[in-house]
Amino acid sequence: MPGTPYVVDDVMTRTVVALRDAAEFKDIARTMRRHRISALPVLDADGRVVGVVSEADLLPKEAFRDRDPADARVPSPDGFGLVKARAVTAGELMTSPAVTVAANATLAQAARLMARHRVKRLPVVDGEGVLKGIVSRSDLLDVFLRGDEDIAADVCHEIAAHLLAVPVRPIGVEVHDGVVTLTGHVRDTTLVPLVVRLVRAVEGVVDVNCELEGPLRRPNLDPDLPAR
Known part of the structure; x- marks a missing residue:
């Protein structure tokens, strides 16, 4: 309808690859590679989004692989590198709480959320926090087509x-x-x-x-x- 702004529900992807918090490190890496996705939402037993695991969350495992991550003398600029290096499941690796967006949010609101939190995609949730879709930067740019x-x-x-x-x-x-x-x-x-x-x-x-x-x-x- 003319004059009605587009909302996230108009452009989001409804089929989403997601993880349970018990998913293990190598399974996460395989899933990212198979689907060519750099970040995955993590769900609890009720389908609510509890966090997001990104490639950045996996990298400390490589960064510290030739050193003992339990060694407190190992430098970690952000303070989380050591924790991530020891993590083996999605629940331990994920960034939580997740930055999410409602399906009825405008594209401008979603874009501002992405810019503020420096993320490339947002899980779309309902009022209970249940995953309904995913919206990415490229989805927001579709309106320019x-x-x-x-x-x-x-x-x-x-x-x-x-x-x-x-x-x-x-x-x-x-x-x-x-x-x-x-x-x-x-x-x-x-x-x-x-x-x-x-x-x-x-x-x-x-x-x-x-x-x-x-x-x-x-x-x-x-x-x-x-x-x-």
Whole structure:
């Protein structure tokens, strides 16, 4: 529906490879290699996400393999290297609590979560924390594959529904490769920044070129008379 923002449920992958907390180290590594996945959610017996195991969680095993991980003198900058090096199950290796997202979260909210926590994917959970899917960076970028005609329709809807229902004349909307160009004249130029912000928020918009101007002024044909 035009004007309705995409949410995580629209783009997430519903078939997810996941682990139980008892999964062992080599099984985890094999699963990552087989499915070409760099991180896996870890579930409890009820299917709730309790953590995530990533390749970074496995690497300390290699980093300390030629040294005794029980040796407290072994340097570990983040303080967790020794613990991870000794770990052998998903429950011991996982980062917990997991950073998750709700299916009804907007793509912008999911993107901010990924950026804030520096992760490439998020388990999608319901209100009880049960795994429903997974959303990745590439999933969030899929909206930029929308066709220009679809984007233009949403832009026109936003303009008509919110601000410019009675412009001086119809607003021109052109979209090329996701870049929106707005042309025409509006009655109140103070609303233009808000128009641009609304258009930029439409899913799939790459950029906005705003060429909107104020109302046309009729020429004063008789300078001796006051302009109306």
